[in-house]
Amino acid sequence: MVKQCLLLVFVICHSVLLAQYDGSYAGGRQAAIGGSAVTLTDSWSILNNPAGMGVADHISAGIFYETRYSVNEFSLRGAAFQLPTDIGAFGLAFTYYGYTIYNEKRVVLGYGRQLMPKLRGGVGFEYLHTRIENDLSAVNSSKGIITFQAGLQADLSDKIKLGFSVFNPWAAKLSEYEKENIPALARLGVSYIPDEKFLLLIEAEQNSEHGLRIKAGAEYELHEKLIARGGFKTNPAEYTFGVGTEFLDIKFNISVGYHLVLGYSPHGDLLYVFD
């Protein structure tokens, strides 16, 4: 059954699923707002846009877990740690996607700082490792590459923020076979905050393999400790919804994405900020 499911899913949109590097994002909040994360500043910034680390003033740590299209074999999980210092914030993150037969690992060492009062910059050095177990030849192949992600964030006004990032700009080669590359990504996003309870985000992401994708999301504070979120993205079309809450200083964000054909993708995270 699982195999048939997998086959179906691969057939329908293999390109989007094959890799986590392919425009994925970390964090339950980010997943709930359609993945429009390039302007955000939180503990997941190291994975989404390292410039966001620039505002960090507390040590924080978090974990997240996502089951893409509710298929266990497509799950993505990860952890991040962030340490602010006088010269900027340093961070370390790790993610794992897939299962024994096919998996991708990502290790990031990141650094972000305030460049000017209203401008932040950051960079993450990335080690990406892909492993495929080959049934036919009994030879397992795996490959690791080193690349980076760099980004900027600017506060244009109290209400408008701009974010930009590039990931793996030279589209590092994964394999000679069919010239498989890890896609290069460029993201540009705007967030609009008409009042402190409401946040609106829109982002364009260009992927060297799959073209342009538009993501948009909104966040509304229903209560001091309860935030409702919603969003969507195009190419392929997917809706996302989620809530965020806080309990004993631990933040929880859960979300679910809905793809019209492939169904639901639950995502959840847990964050702790040390005072």
Added chain:
Amino acid sequence: MRKPVFKYHYFLLLCLFFCFAGISKAQERQGELPLSIQQIIEDHAEEQDEQIDYSRLIEELQYLMSNPLNINAADEEDFQYFIFLNELQIQDILRQRKRLGEFKNMFQLQLVESLTYRDIQNLSHFVYAGEIKEKAKDKLTRSLKYGRHDVFMRYERTIETRQGYKPIADSVLKKHPNKRYLGSPDKYYFKYAYRSQNIRWGLNAEKDAGEEFFKGTQKQGFDFYSGYLMLEDLAWVDKIVLGDYNVETGQGLSMWSGLSFGKSSNVISVRKQAKGLKPSTSMNEFGFLRGIALERKFGPVKTTLFYSRAMRDANAVEIDSVEGFSAVRTLQETGYHYTQSLVDNKNLVEEQMAGGNVSTRLGNFKIGATAYYFSLNIPLEQSNRLYKKFDFIGTERVVSSLDYEFNLKDFILFGETGYTDNGSWGTLNGFIFRPASGVYLSVLHRNYQKDFQNIKGGAFSENSSNQNEKGLYGGLQVQLNSEIELNGYADHFEFDWLNYRIDAPSQGSEYMVQLDYEPSRKWSTYLRYRYEGKKQNLSNQDDYINHYADREREGFRVNFSWKAASFLKFNNRVEWSRMTIDKDNPEDGWLVYQDVLLRPKEKPYMLSFRYALFQTDSYNARLYAYEHDVLYAFSIPAYAYNGFRTYLVFKYEVKENMDFWIKVARSQYVDRQFIGNGLTRIDNPHKTDVKLQIRIKF
């Protein structure tokens, strides 16, 4: 939340606006509908493949322009025609009015924080702030005395001769009786209406081009007659209509016989405002109900009951010499009877309907229930087209639904769920939300089963019927400041069964973004991008099975509007569209036009002119644009192929109670020698339409 601030710049602008525009004068209000309303109608026309009669909406708006509504006496239902406002704004106006007691003048509308300068400007065309007058007791006699009669007569004709009007040999005609139009190419339109506080009646009659007149197949004169009598505030009933009428309830999931808007540039208004019972004043020859309908309030409970019996056009299937025909196929909805076969199809089936609606408001909640029985005297047969497999067949159907609404200051939750007695259902649910001042969000989800047969429904959907569709719509409006407004929507839908020209289950999506910029009261401009991605069967397939391809339509529009002087207005548009079915051969279209509107003050005439250039690779890449027309008429032609189009509308006020209009429109094509095909073919590269209208008020 921010405190409401007194908007000085609004105040100044409005002062200027009210002083110089002189809109308090009735004659100034006539003529042009506000741009935002034109836009919404245009958006709707683009979506629909067939021509729809918008005259009911346009009539009502134009009636309000010349007979503005007292904003202090208006109730929620009265605001329904102001399609440029969203529901939260309407609620805010009502709330502010409650707080103030009444609006002393139009400037006080600024106290409604959510209304922009443009909204107030638009609204000022239709409402005024006046004292609430006690409704007179001796209503009937007063109403008969102080009403207004309105008579319209319109004549239309295409100058060039269409193929169907050309002489034809008798022998050919005997063999092919449908090879010629029966009547003359003239179109006659007659409309009489009486309107007073509590009484309305009217008579409409129309002869379309090609139909006979007082002879042959039309011995009774006009092809279409429609009439109504409506009495309000009687002792035993609040409203009664005899004759032709429309009923709209809930969100339209079971009953919405009037005009139904879907997606448009007013991205927030996806919640429908049911207008309840209204007389049918338009020339739509189908869709309305004919019979008797009543409305009465029992305390907070409003009830509507209706009965309708009308003849409908249909195709007869088998003709039996003794019994006539035993079944019909497809109910026809064009209203044209210009060939023998169309005349044969006229009034073949008797349609009966009986039903009602009950609704009540309990604090912030509003709930309603609708049910009706529908029957045909001759069974409707299954269509041989597979995509229509789940459409209504047979003779009877019972449709019912429950609708609800929950209102808070910044939030409206609404929905309706319907059931049809073939065991199917449909539901729609949504909300409108204002998370911050000047920011509006709307979300609507719908799920209509493939065999949901809500025969008279008109709820929000991508398909023309509320059937075989699941989807989620999200709209966003952001007023960045008093000059800039951003609107956008995204809609995704899927069809579980085949659809028109899509021979497999499919999905699609649609996006729109529009940026409005209005730096001053003289200038306004907007930019818009729209995208729609669906599927469509490939044509010219050699295979036995139809395959579908992606069908993408996108368009970009820039519109400028400039009020050069109080009597002179310019409007320009540049629009590009692209239709892609075959990826290697996208079909492009361009439209550029210039409008001039001249309306000298205190002169009895008005003039509107357009010159448009268009070039499209095919009919697929066509573009639509709203045109000015004679009063109560409307025209949103498709600009296709290569050529130019000009029109001129001239209005002259002959006497105080008598107006005269003329419109001449001409399309000239440079890439072809003839236009149209079959009976509509014109053997010239141009087409000229003339319209004359006279109106008498007494």
